Amino acid sequence: MSLRGEDAYDAVLWLSFGGPESKEDVVPFLQNVTRGRNIPRERLELVAHQYYLFDGVSSINEQNRAMIEAVREELKSRDLALPIYFGNRNWHPYVEHTVGQMITDGVKKALVFVTSAYSSYSSCRQYRMDIARSIEANADTGSIVLHKVRGFYNHPKFLNSLVELTVMTFRSAGSPRPSTTAFVTTAHSIPLAMASACDYESQLRFVNSYLKKELEQALGNTYRVDHAFQSRSGPPSQPWLEPDVGDKIDELASEGFSEVVVVPIGFISDHQEVRYDLDTLAKERAETAGVNMYRVPTASNSSLFISMVADLIEERLADHGTRLAVGAALPDFCEEHCCLFSE
Numbered sequence: 001m002s003l004r005g006e007d008a009y010d011a012v013l014w015l016s017f018g019g020p021e022s023k024e025d026v027v028p029f030l031q032n033v034t035r036g037r038n039i040p041r042e043r044l045e046l047v048a049h050q051y052y053l054f055d056g057v058s059s060i061n062e063q064n065r066a067m068i069e070a071v072r073e074e075l076k077s078r079d080l081a082l083p084i085y086f087g088n089r090n091w092h093p094y095v096e097h098t099v100g101q102m103i104t105d106g107v108k109k110a111l112v113f114v115t116s117a118y119s120s121y122s123s124c125r126q127y128r129m130d131i132a133r134s135i136e137a138n139a140d141t142g143s144i145v146l147h148k149v150r151g152f153y154n155h156p157k158f159l160n161s162l163v164e165l166t167v168m169t170f171r172s173a174g175s176p177r178p179s180t181t182a183f184v185t186t187a188h189s190i191p192l193a194m195a196s197a198c199d200y201e202s203q204l205r206f207v208n209s210y211l212k213k214e215l216e217q218a219l220g221n222t223y224r225v226d227h228a229f230q231s232r233s234g235p236p237s238q239p240w241l242e243p244d245v246g247d248k249i250d251e252l253a254s255e256g257f258s259e260v261v262v263v264p265i266g267f268i269s270d271h272q273e274v275r276y277d278l279d280t281l282a283k284e285r286a287e288t289a290g291v292n293m294y295r296v297p298t299a300s301n302s303s304l305f306i307s308m309v310a311d312l313i314e315e316r317l318a319d320h321g322t323r324l325a326v327g328a329a330l331p332d333f334c335e336e337h338c339c340l341f342s343e
């Protein structure tokens, strides 16, 4: 008999970050994100302004809905027609409301797909806390068992979706010369204090090296493939992971690179932090430095990604031990102190 609960999973909860969907949403959304955090007021005003440039609408919710639809179809084609619910940490539909609905609908035990590939407080532990908080908030309504699926940064379909999309972008840029072309993978920066308590940075380095190896294989040349961070938000006095993508672009320009292919490996969809921080800010830095910048679409733009999500669900439903991974798969259940962080 299994300690984890004997019953089959009867639904999936798609758990994400959330984003504003109107001008009026922006400030309350940012208050939700930064509650209890040491983020300077000027930084929040700047970020609010960035959302206003898009009329206060982040595309993250719409992209999640599209991914859910695609995964639903994929599960159906595998004869695994589980209902998929959608909940967010920071905006509607709030995860605690969704979990309440699941309980009302009679769901007893569900798998949770979290829209982050890597291990860190923000991308792993905080989502597990969201799950625990949601169960507690609905204790009066009833009980439910929720199990998060493993982090998937080294799932071959995630890795190969990045390779496929990067090769496509490189070719549509006219396959520029190896001697003047550099690739830069990017991910959200986090405070060093947070980074020291998890494997976030080493996981990103792993994806960067995998991409370099496979790109060189696919393109038949060696390339400069660096890693950089983006979207830093703490006070300047607080150390965060570096280098910043803008500084990296300057550095590459000064070394004579005229084409830079930016690969967002840290996000799974083309939401605000991709469309603004890369397509607007980093692009401006590239123009100033005299560099042509090409931005690769995020992983969910490949059908391999949707197939991977279905695999992650299917591997937990089936009673066999297959866990596809390059190297060791992350465990199904995080250990107690995984990604722990306190300021």
Ligand SMILES: CC1=C(CCC(=O)O)c2cc3nc(cc4[nH]c(cc5[nH]c(cc1n2)c(C)c5CCC(=O)O)c(CCC(=O)O)c4C)C(CCC(=O)O)=C3C
Pocket (backbone or CB within 6 Å): 017, 018, 019, 020, 030, 033, 034, 037, 039, 043, 044, 047, 058, 059, 060, 115, 116, 120, 122, 123, 188, 189, 190, 191, 231, 232, 233, 234, 266, 267, 271, 272, 273
């Ligand atoms: C690791 C990581 C991911 C990747 C994992 C994942 O996907 O979950 C991620 C995703 C995202 N971050 C997002 C937006 C924001 N993140 C902020 C602030 C912060 N992020 C952090 C880390 C991460 N963030 C951290 C350490 C902070 C400092 C405050 C804190 O410790 O919590 C702030 C506050 C203002 C500011 O930017 O300073 C905003 C608005 C959006 C939504 C975009 C949209 O609207 O489309 C998404 C997907």
Ligand SMILES: [Fe+2]
Pocket (backbone or CB within 6 Å): 188
């Ligand atoms: Fe963030």
